[in-house]
Each structure stands twice: as structure tokens, then as C-alpha cells.
Amino acid sequence: MENSIKKMLRLTDKYLTIQDVSYETFHQTNTLVIDAVLAPPTSACLTCGSAVRDSKGKTVIVKNGKKMTCIRFDQFNHLPLIMRLKKQRYHCRNCHTHWTAQSYFVRPNHSIAEHVKMKIIALLTEKVSLSFIAKHCQVSIPTVTRILKSLKTYLPKQAKRHLPKVLMVDEFRSHVSSEDKMSFICADGETGQLVDILPTRKLSRLTTYFQTCVNPSDVNYLVTDMNAAYFQLTKKVFPHAKLVIDRFHVVKHMNQAFQDFRVREMKRLIASGNRTMPRKLKSHWRLLTKIGRISTTQNIKLGVAFVPQSILT
Ligand SMILES: [Zn+2]
Numbered sequence: 001m002e003n004s005i006k007k008m009l010r011l012t013d014k015y016l017t018i019q020d021v022s023y024e025t026f027h028q029t030n031t032l033v034i035d036a037v038l039a040p041p042t043s044a045c046l047t048c049g050s051a052v053r054d055s056k057g058k059t060v061i062v063k064n065g066k067k068m069t070c071i072r073f074d075q076f077n078h079l080p081l082i083m084r085l086k087k088q089r090y091h092c093r094n095c096h097t098h099w100t101a102q103s104y105f106v107r108p109n110h111s112i113a114e115h116v117k118m119k120i121i122a123l124l125t126e127k128v129s130l131s132f133i134a135k136h137c138q139v140s141i142p143t144v145t146r147i148l149k150s151l152k153t154y155l156p157k158q159a160k161r162h163l164p165k166v167l168m169v170d171e172f173r174s175h176v177s178s179e180d181k182m183s184f185i186c187a188d189g190e191t192g193q194l195v196d197i198l199p200t201r202k203l204s205r206l207t208t209y210f211q212t213c214v215n216p217s218d219v220n221y222l223v224t225d226m227n228a229a230y231f232q233l234t235k236k237v238f239p240h241a242k243l244v245i246d247r248f249h250v251v252k253h254m255n256q257a258f259q260d261f262r263v264r265e266m267k268r269l270i271a272s273g274n275r276t277m278p279r280k281l282k283s284h285w286r287l288l289t290k291i292g293r294i295s296t297t298q299n300i301k302l303g304v305a306f307v308p309q310s311i312l313t
Helices: 002-008 114-124 130-137 141-154 203-211 228-236 247-271 276-283 285-299
Strands: 016-026 029-038 061-076 079-092 098-100 166-173 182-188 194-198 221-224 242-245
Touching (some): 002 016, 016 079, 114 130, 114 141, 194 203, 203 228, 242 247, 247 285
Parallel strands (some): 029 079, 166 221
Antiparallel strands (some): 061 079, 166 182, 182 194
16 A cells, blocks of 8 residues: 555655655645655764674664654645655764765755656746746745756856847846846847847846957947946946937837826816816827927927917817
8 A cells, every 4th residue: 555655656765654644734725645754774874984883783873863854746636745754863873973864756955856846847848937837836936946047057058149239228027037027138239139138137247247248349339228227337348339328218208208298287277277278188198299209309409398289279
């Protein structure tokens, strides 16, 4: 019976003994709990190398109680599954060190079984979100992120990047990174080709990244929004680059300023008892925005916002 449970859980450690299987409420969820003991026979000391018995037949390595651990496994029949595992402790009488029995299915000081990690790695190859994987495997999102980062060591080292003469940079909300809500994107301003996407927009990380590129001094123009942090990049990393504020962001700020002005004007007219004009300002907002954009572009040097009276009357 015990071997059947071990086969079902795909556990092959011969020193693992299943003692009981029960249903318990764990973190307010009905959970399948397996009580087990891991007790391999005593072996030579890992620190001083002493044998279990010395030359006189005196016992050197002795059993020293059990350490209780709680290991999370993959769910079984839609029920969360945990193993309450008692690990045998050992003591060396020669060097007075203690150690705990370990098995292949869980790493020392870890509480998530290797089976769950393998499942997370398999799911990471699919087009699903980190939060979905975390929910599906009943672990936290930082756990999934940590496992993803641990795979970095298996990736081949990337060659150093060549930067284009015109470098466009911006940020976007991506949720891929646990360290920053916004990711960073940079592209070639002449061809529109993507250069790279970074998981964070923090200036220190960006500076390190661009300094490791082959030719930061060859960048002639840095096209950016009005984020002051990126202005620092030109000083620190791109000494020959001129800073250009992207037209998209200029128009976006102009639109916002115009809408603020329109709403302010509506409130002023309502306060003065005028009912017709605010209604026209509201219903013609799209047309006013178009005209406002053209006139603001024409008058931008004078700093004048212009609304034609013909629309309002
Ligand atoms: Zn020892």
C-alpha cells in the first residue's frame, strides 16, 4: 500500500516511509496531507569523515531526533497536496556537528518539491502569464520569477549589442518584472527596428546596460519623452548624443493642456450663469481639439491658445 502511494506520487526514495494520508484544512483550504518519515541509515560524518563506529567499536555517528518540514507538491485530483516530512537528524561525537537527512525530491532548506519546479518550468515555455502559473501551481508570483531567473544560467551568453545612430527610448506597462511595474523599450529611430526590451526603467540599470554595449559614443540622437531621468543618460552614457523630445509626447501634452483649458473655461462660464456656451464647449470637444491642435501648433512660439468665436456662437 505504502509503495503504491509512493508510485502514485512518483517518489522513488527507498528511505522514505509513508505513515498516513489524511484530509486537513490548511490555510483555509481542504488539503490532502501525507505524513512521512525520511530516515536513511547512519553514514560517515560529512565534516570530519569519521566512520559510524571507530576502531574500538564505539558508535561515533548517532541519530539525533527528527526535523519536521512541510513540502508542497503538485495538486492531486484538484486538491492541494502537502507532505509533512520528518527528516532524520544526525550527530557526530568527534567534531560535534549536526546534519539532516536529504532527498532528491526537495532541496535542503526548500519547501517546494522539485516536481512543482519542473511543472513551473514546463509552463514557462507556454504563452501564459506568471500570475496564471503561480495560481495553477499554488505558489507565489515571486517563486515563479525566482525559478525563471534561475534558468538564466543555462542561456548562451548574448553578444554585445550595437546601438543605432538614432536611439528611441520609452517605457510601457508590462507586468513581466517583479522589480519594476514599467518595462523599458529602445528602437532604431531610422528603421524602426527593435533594439531591446529591458525589465526595468531604473536609471542605474539602464546606465549599466548601455555602458556594456559596443558603441554608446556612436549614438548621435536620443529620442525620448519628457522624463527627466532619461536626460541623465545623455550625460552619463551618450556623450555625443543630442536629446530630441518625441513629437508624439509633445502632441500628447498639448492635447492635455488644451482639454484642461476647455474644462476650466466651461466651469468659469457655468459659474457666471451662462448655460449655452458650456454646452457647446462640451458637445464640440472633438472639433475644438482638432482646431486647438492646429492653432496651438501655429501659435506655439507665442504661447497663445486660440479658440475661434465662430464655433461658440
Ligand atoms: Zn564529524
